[in-house]
Amino acid sequence: MGEELLTIDHLHTAFKHGTEYYDAVDDVSLKIHKDEILAIVGESGCGKTTLAKSIIGLHDLKRTKISGHIGFENEELVGASPAKFDKLRGSEMGMIFQDPLAALNPLMRVEDQVREVLDYHTNYSAEKKHKIVLELLDQVGLENPERVARQFPHELSGGMRQRIIIAIAIACKPELIIADEPTTALDVTIQAQILDLLRTIQTQNHAGIILITHDLGVVADTADEVVVMYAGQVVERGSVSQIFNHPLHPYTRSLLKSIPQADHPGDRLYAIEGSVPPLTKMPHDGCRFAPRIPWVPESAHEKKPTMHEPEEGHYVLCTCYQSFKFENGEAV
Amino acid sequence: MSLVEIKDLKVHYPIRSGFFNRIHDYVYAVDGVNFEIEPGQTYGLIGETGSGKTTIGRSIIGLEKITSGQILFNGKDVSTKRERKAVHYNRDVQMIFQDSLSSLNPKKRIYDIIAEPLRNFEKLSDTEEKHRVRELLDTVGLGDDDLFKYPFEFSGGQRQRIGVARAISTNPKLVIADEPVSALDLSVQAQVLNYMQEIQKQFNISYLFISHDLGVVRHMCDSMAIMHRGRFVELGTRDDIYNHPQHIYTKRLLAAIPDINVDQREVHRKHRKEVEKVFDTEQSRYYDKNGRVLPLQQISETHSVALPEDQVKGE
Amino acid sequence: MWKTILRRVVIMIPQIVILSLLVFILAKFMPGDPFTGSITPQTDASQLHALKVQAGLYDPWYTQYVHWVVNMFHGDFGTSYQFKEPVMAVIGGRAVNTLWLSLFTVILTYLIAIPLGLLAGRYEDTNLDRGIMFFNYVTYAIPLFVFLVLGLWLFGYVLGWFPSGGSISLSANGFFGNALSRLYHMILPGVLTALLSTTSTVQYLRSEIVDQKHQDMVATARAKGVPERKVFSRHILRNSLLPIAAFMGYSITGLLGGSVFVEQIFVYPGMGQLFLNSISNRDFSVITALVMIYGILALFGTLLSDIIMSIVDPRIRIK
Numbered sequence: 001m002g003e004e005l006l007t008i009d010h011l012h013t014a015f016k017h018g019t020e021y022y023d024a025v026d027d028v029s030l031k032i033h034k035d036e037i038l039a040i041v042g043e044s045g046c047g048k049t050t051l052a053k054s055i056i057g058l059h060d061l062k063r064t065k066i067s068g069h070i071g072f073e074n075e076e077l078v079g080a081s082p083a084k085f086d087k088l089r090g091s092e093m094g095m096i097f098q099d100p101l102a103a104l105n106p107l108m109r110v111e112d113q114v115r116e117v118l119d120y121h122t123n124y125s126a127e128k129k130h131k132i133v134l135e136l137l138d139q140v141g142l143e144n145p146e147r148v149a150r151q152f153p154h155e156l157s158g159g160m161r162q163r164i165i166i167a168i169a170i171a172c173k174p175e176l177i178i179a180d181e182p183t184t185a186l187d188v189t190i191q192a193q194i195l196d197l198l199r200t201i202q203t204q205n206h207a208g209i210i211l212i213t214h215d216l217g218v219v220a221d222t223a224d225e226v227v228v229m230y231a232g233q234v235v236e237r238g239s240v241s242q243i244f245n246h247p248l249h250p251y252t253r254s255l256l257k258s259i260p261q262a263d264h265p266g267d268r269l270y271a272i273e274g275s276v277p278p279l280t281k282m283p284h285d286g287c288r289f290a291p292r293i294p295w296v297p298e299s300a301h302e303k304k305p306t307m308h309e310p311e312e313g314h315y316v317l318c319t320c321y322q323s324f325k326f327e328n329g330e331a332v
Numbered sequence: 333m334s335l336v337e338i339k340d341l342k343v344h345y346p347i348r349s350g351f352f353n354r355i356h357d358y359v360y361a362v363d364g365v366n367f368e369i370e371p372g373q374t375y376g377l378i379g380e381t382g383s384g385k386t387t388i389g390r391s392i393i394g395l396e397k398i399t400s401g402q403i404l405f406n407g408k409d410v411s412t413k414r415e416r417k418a419v420h421y422n423r424d425v426q427m428i429f430q431d432s433l434s435s436l437n438p439k440k441r442i443y444d445i446i447a448e449p450l451r452n453f454e455k456l457s458d459t460e461e462k463h464r465v466r467e468l469l470d471t472v473g474l475g476d477d478d479l480f481k482y483p484f485e486f487s488g489g490q491r492q493r494i495g496v497a498r499a500i501s502t503n504p505k506l507v508i509a510d511e512p513v514s515a516l517d518l519s520v521q522a523q524v525l526n527y528m529q530e531i532q533k534q535f536n537i538s539y540l541f542i543s544h545d546l547g548v549v550r551h552m553c554d555s556m557a558i559m560h561r562g563r564f565v566e567l568g569t570r571d572d573i574y575n576h577p578q579h580i581y582t583k584r585l586l587a588a589i590p591d592i593n594v595d596q597r598e599v600h601r602k603h604r605k606e607v608e609k610v611f612d613t614e615q616s617r618y619y620d621k622n623g624r625v626l627p628l629q630q631i632s633e634t635h636s637v638a639l640p641e642d643q644v645k646g647e
Numbered sequence: 648m649w650k651t652i653l654r655r656v657v658i659m660i661p662q663i664v665i666l667s668l669l670v671f672i673l674a675k676f677m678p679g680d681p682f683t684g685s686i687t688p689q690t691d692a693s694q695l696h697a698l699k700v701q702a703g704l705y706d707p708w709y710t711q712y713v714h715w716v717v718n719m720f721h722g723d724f725g726t727s728y729q730f731k732e733p734v735m736a737v738i739g740g741r742a743v744n745t746l747w748l749s750l751f752t753v754i755l756t757y758l759i760a761i762p763l764g765l766l767a768g769r770y771e772d773t774n775l776d777r778g779i780m781f782f783n784y785v786t787y788a789i790p791l792f793v794f795l796v797l798g799l800w801l802f803g804y805v806l807g808w809f810p811s812g813g814s815i816s817l818s819a820n821g822f823f824g825n826a827l828s829r830l831y832h833m834i835l836p837g838v839l840t841a842l843l844s845t846t847s848t849v850q851y852l853r854s855e856i857v858d859q860k861h862q863d864m865v866a867t868a869r870a871k872g873v874p875e876r877k878v879f880s881r882h883i884l885r886n887s888l889l890p891i892a893a894f895m896g897y898s899i900t901g902l903l904g905g906s907v908f909v910e911q912i913f914v915y916p917g918m919g920q921l922f923l924n925s926i927s928n929r930d931f932s933v934i935t936a937l938v939m940i941y942g943i944l945a946l947f948g949t950l951l952s953d954i955i956m957s958i959v960d961p962r963i964r965i966k
């Protein structure tokens with residue numbers, strides 16, 4: 001494991017609804033190291049994208065309140081000035097988005113969009129920038145970089161566009177890359193290629209990658225460390241084998257159980273009861289997952305859930321994991 | 333007799349260009365496919381973006397004009413509008429869409445959304461209609477208090493269940509489900525799939541299940557076809573496809589699914605790279621010189637693959 | 648690209664033919680004929696009849712139609728009953744006046760509307776935005792003719808800063824003198840009309856910008872470390888101007904038709920005023936010609952918009 005790259009402590013990100021602020025990210029703490037792929041996994045509305053945008057400073061501060069601590073290379077990012085973020089983004093931090101078509105400017109040629117990163121972070125000459133752009137396009141596996149550089153986004157396939165987004169993200173060899181659902185909009189064969197590419201870049205550049213996804217298969221295939229989020233909170237974190245081989249939190253166990261199994265096709269799938277409460281109706285006290293496992297007695301939960309570390313490096317929120325069993329009595 | 337029989341279905345779109353806008357080529361969206369769906373069966377159509385799987389679904393329900401071929405329903409040809417009308421086809425075949433929000437009219441209440449097909453096809457009294465709508469909502473796990481809400485008041489999973497309720501309201505014999513759970517979270521996906529299966533058992537409905545998700549198709553379908561470039565590369569039972577894939581494209585698709593087993597991931601990755609390499613070097617043998625998928629060869633009673641002829645004999 | 652434009656022009660031919668048929672039928676339903684204007688109590692009925700025969704007025708309708716179309720191609724729209732002059736001569740001078748006034752108004756409209764829309768969109772939900780939106784509602788609510796009359800009264804009569812009518816001063820001479828006098832006459836009607844024509848452009852541009860701001864593409868630009876100011880000018884601005892550009896073709900040709908209100912109130916001798924005048928004086932040959940010209944202008948407006956779109960948006964392919 002490399003040195004520490006990013007430390008998040010007790011982060012709260014709250015959005016304004018009417019006159020009140022509501023925590024979409026509620027007391028999240030985590031760390032990411034160099035040479036590491038950290039996956040943040042959870043279902044829609046669990047706060048994973050909000051967390052990523054807090055790190056890279058993409059929230060509209062008129063409607064968002066961020067408190068807590070985000071340490072990145074000895075700098076505090078909570079409350080950092082827009083100018084500081086402009087300097088960090090693109091050069092020290094890169095971001096990859098879910099929808100590669102929407103993420104590219106339809107009116108600009110590929111070369112201009114990739115070169116823009118270099119424009120703001122380097123003093124290279126025009127020829128050198130041109131050369132670097134072509135190298136980047138080659139590095140992300142695009143054939144015939146010269147031609148692609150002259151094309152517009154709509155002339156390319158989904159996989160090619162995502163490669164260009166990645167080229168933009170890695171143009172200045174950032175230490176930290178945040179990939180928000182980078183393969184959700186792509187076909188499986190393209191997904192596999194893009195995940196391979198991310199891994200290659202991580203080993204070549206010794207970057208730390210935060211991979212945000214709802215796809216447990218992608219996590220199992222790619223991540224080193226895993227953070228499971230539910231309703232704005234981290235409910236479990238640990239190494240990928242800890243999470244997949246010995247999941248503790250009832251939410252993690254329920255999610256894994258609801259995947260269609262290869263050896264039991266057609267059987268009734270496990271479905272989690274109820275649904276995630278909306279942000280404005282989120283309970284403040286108690287275990288947020290409790291209403292979805294109603295057969296577990298109230299005494300099994302903590303009144304104010306805290307993080308526990310039952311094995312080294314494996315954290316879980318609330319005590320309910322200790323006695324949790326599925327309704328049919330199964331443990332896993 | 334099978335419920336639906338598709339015979340040599342072709343859907344070609346003209347590409348026009350030049351001064352007189354003349355047709356100078358075609359997009360072969362669907363280019364000669366044959367398959368059958370049995371009553372009460374779930375038939376899977378698997379393919380990547382642009383493979384033509386959605387076009388097949390849309391042609392069967394009549395949203396797409398077919399270029400040639402036949403669609404037989406209970407043995408009767410339903411390729412044209414008039415023929416469809418004669419056999420109450422529009423009542424017997426319904427559809428579930430991927431995007432549950434845009435496929436439900438935002439200005440209508442759930443009660444009216446579900447009642448609409450009933451009003452079109454069945455003459456029910458007001459009390460009968462109310463009773464039927466309640467019954468349908470109950471089948472998909474929604475209660476009476478949801479009757480007069482609007483679509484935006486529901487979560488994605490609930491909306492998709494409403495879509496299912498609407499689709500089964502006329503007691504159809506076939507429901508075409510085009511990526512019904514692709515936009516849903518894992519736990520919600522499980523709910524919707526469970527309801528679809530229960531309904532199938534209860535009403536003996538056939539599904540045409542269109543998806544790019546091989547895991548979900550394996551769970552739902554007994555028989556399936558893999559599509560590529562508008563044609564079938566392989567079709568067979570679940571066991572044929574997942575345990576004995578023969579076509580290089582099927583193998584590649586299967587190898588690309590990320591493995592949930594963390595301990596095996598290096599092995600899995602290596603296997604995937606090997607398959608990918610084989611695909612790169614050998615794919616020309618599996619397609620003709622225009623890139624068209626070869627004709628299907630039957631290799632067992634249930635299993636057909638678009639293999640080069642020498643390979644069939646060689647086995 | 649030239650091929651497509653040419654094809655579009657060719658497609659316009661049948662559209663123009665249908666238009667001309669409609670206009671011709673309309674004209675035939677109208678009372679009077681080309682000689683009505685020249686009838687005096689002394690006119691001999693048999694002589695008139697001979698003239699009508701000679702002019703082909705008793706020919707079958709299709710011969711007359713072909714005749715009419717052929718004449719139109721030669722710029723002959725007949726004679727105005729009102730002015731006793733060829734229609735083309737009547738329209739000609741006024742078309743030039745209208746052209747100048749509308750160009751001036753269009754340019755002014757965009758000069759006012761685009762910055763206002765940009766500011767409102769960029770500083771969404773601030774007092775500046777609210778101020779601009781208020782201005783917009785006000786200009787939307789005031790009827791144009793009330794505003795024009797008020798403006799004319801205040802600046803034309805009370806303050807006497809601008810002339811209250813006409814398109815050029817009789818005493819103007821020399822190229823610059825003429826041009827200055829023209830401009831001087833256009834300022835008041837142009838500015839007043841432009842002020843009230845900004846509404847839709849401001850509103851549209853503002854919502855385009857607000858919309859673009861939340862696009863992933865803008866997030867990508869920010870994630871590249873592009874400073875906010877540059878994000879705005881390089882990414883948001885150009886994309887937001889697309890629909891405005893698309894609409895420009897229509898609005899240019901639309902205004903060429905001349906504003907009936909402004910020309911009437913300012914006694915500005917342009918096509919709009921002529922149109923109104925011809926209607927009240929039942930000068931049907933002029934009306935027919937004007938309807939035909941407006942129709943063709945509208946068709947060219949669509950073409951112009953399509954061409955502008957294909958230039959500014961690479962996604963619209965014109966091969």
